[in-house]
Amino acid sequence: MDETITPSDLADLIAGGERVGVVDVRDRDEFERWRVEGPGVEVEHVPHARFLQAQVRGGAEDLVDLPEPVVAVCGRGEASGHAADLLRAAGVEAANLEGGTDAWARLYRARELETPDGATVVQYHRPATGCLGYLVVDGDDALVVDPLRAFADRYGADAAARGATLRRAVDTHVHADHVSGVRTLSDGDVTAVVPETARDRGLAFDAETLADGDEVAVGETTVRAVAAPGHTTEMTALLVEHGGPGTLLSGDSLFLESVARPDLESGVDPERAAATLHESVHERLLALPGETLLAPGHVGPTVRPRADGTYAEPLADVAEAVPLLALDREAFVERVTASLPPRPANAGRIVAANLGREDPDEDLLTLEVGPNNCAAT
Structure with a gap:
C-alpha cells in the first residue's frame, strides 16, 4: 500500500467491500461527532499524543488492533501522516488519508444509474454524510434534485458536460441535515422548485411549487410529484419516467435499509407523523410497480453499493428486505418512534437556512458534517 491514500481511493476501497482499519488520531470530541464509516470499516480512536508517547518508547506496534490495510486519519492529514509513518515502521500496512477528514467531507462523487426505462439519471453521493442527490438529463434540458449548496x-x-443546460433545481423537502443548493442555484438562470406545502412552513424565498401529481418535463422525460408526508409534512418524492417503469427519487421517505425518522419538523407529533409515513410508504410508494427503481435521498454507512457504485434497488426488493415494511401501522409507529437517533448537527440552523430565513456565513463543513441521522433506525 502507498504511504498515502486519496479520499476517492478510500471510498473505492470501502465500496468494494474490503475490510479496512481506520485509526482516527483526532481529539475525542471530534471523533465522537463524526468519523469515516462504511461497510467493512473498523474504526479505533487513538489520540495523536499516544503516538508521540510511543515514538519516545521506541515503537507503535501495540497501539492498534485493526485489520490491514490501516488508514490513519486526522483533520488535515498532518498528525495522521506521522501516525502512519510510525505504524509502517512497526510493520503495519498503513497509509495516511490525504487532506484528512476535511478532504473526506469534500468528496462528492457522481455516477449514472442504470434505470429500468433508459432515463438518464446521475446519482451524487457524499460519503462523509450519506447524502444522495440526482441530475436528470434529456436532450439539452436538465434538472437537479436535492442539490447541496457546498457543491452548487x-x-x-x-x-x-452532457450537452444540456440546467434549468430547474428541486428540493424534495426542507432538509435538516445540509444546506440546500436550490436557492444558490436560482440566483442565476435556474428556477427554484419546492413542494407546494413547504410554503406552510414559512418558506421565505420565491420558488415555483409542485403539488401531488404535478409534472415537469425534462426533454421527453417526465418528472412527477408524489406526495409522501411523514418525515416532514411537505415531503414529496419524484417519479422519473421515460416510457416505462420509472425511477423513484424518494428523498427522505423510504430508504434502501430503513425509513425516514418522523420527528425533525418543529411542532409535529412523531407518532402521528409515523402513522402518516406508514400510509405514504404503503399506499403511495410501494403501490408503484415492483420494478420501479428506488433511489433514496440518503444511504446509511452499512449499505453496500451495487457493482457500478450506485445506491438503488427495485422497489420489490426493498419491500422484501426492510423488516419495518412488514409491520402493520401500530407496530410500525411503535418501532419507528421507540429509539430515535440524535438529531442532525445544527438541525435548527440548517432548517432556517433552507427556508430562507438565515444565510449561514461559516464553513458549511463545520455546519453539516456528522453521521447520517435522517433514518429512523
Missing part, C-alpha cells in the same frame, strides 16, 4: 457549482457543469 457541480450541477451546471455536469449538465453541460
Whole structure:
C-alpha cells in the first residue's frame, strides 16, 4: 500500500467491500461527532499524543488492533501522516488519508444509474454524510434534485458536460441535515422548485411549487410529484419516467435499509407523523410497480453499493428486505418512534437556512458534517 491514500481511493476501497482499519488520531470530541464509516470499516480512536508517547518508547506496534490495510486519519492529514509513518515502521500496512477528514467531507462523487426505462439519471453521493442527490438529463434540458449548496457549482457543469443546460433545481423537502443548493442555484438562470406545502412552513424565498401529481418535463422525460408526508409534512418524492417503469427519487421517505425518522419538523407529533409515513410508504410508494427503481435521498454507512457504485434497488426488493415494511401501522409507529437517533448537527440552523430565513456565513463543513441521522433506525 502507498504511504498515502486519496479520499476517492478510500471510498473505492470501502465500496468494494474490503475490510479496512481506520485509526482516527483526532481529539475525542471530534471523533465522537463524526468519523469515516462504511461497510467493512473498523474504526479505533487513538489520540495523536499516544503516538508521540510511543515514538519516545521506541515503537507503535501495540497501539492498534485493526485489520490491514490501516488508514490513519486526522483533520488535515498532518498528525495522521506521522501516525502512519510510525505504524509502517512497526510493520503495519498503513497509509495516511490525504487532506484528512476535511478532504473526506469534500468528496462528492457522481455516477449514472442504470434505470429500468433508459432515463438518464446521475446519482451524487457524499460519503462523509450519506447524502444522495440526482441530475436528470434529456436532450439539452436538465434538472437537479436535492442539490447541496457546498457543491452548487457541480450541477451546471455536469449538465453541460452532457450537452444540456440546467434549468430547474428541486428540493424534495426542507432538509435538516445540509444546506440546500436550490436557492444558490436560482440566483442565476435556474428556477427554484419546492413542494407546494413547504410554503406552510414559512418558506421565505420565491420558488415555483409542485403539488401531488404535478409534472415537469425534462426533454421527453417526465418528472412527477408524489406526495409522501411523514418525515416532514411537505415531503414529496419524484417519479422519473421515460416510457416505462420509472425511477423513484424518494428523498427522505423510504430508504434502501430503513425509513425516514418522523420527528425533525418543529411542532409535529412523531407518532402521528409515523402513522402518516406508514400510509405514504404503503399506499403511495410501494403501490408503484415492483420494478420501479428506488433511489433514496440518503444511504446509511452499512449499505453496500451495487457493482457500478450506485445506491438503488427495485422497489420489490426493498419491500422484501426492510423488516419495518412488514409491520402493520401500530407496530410500525411503535418501532419507528421507540429509539430515535440524535438529531442532525445544527438541525435548527440548517432548517432556517433552507427556508430562507438565515444565510449561514461559516464553513458549511463545520455546519453539516456528522453521521447520517435522517433514518429512523
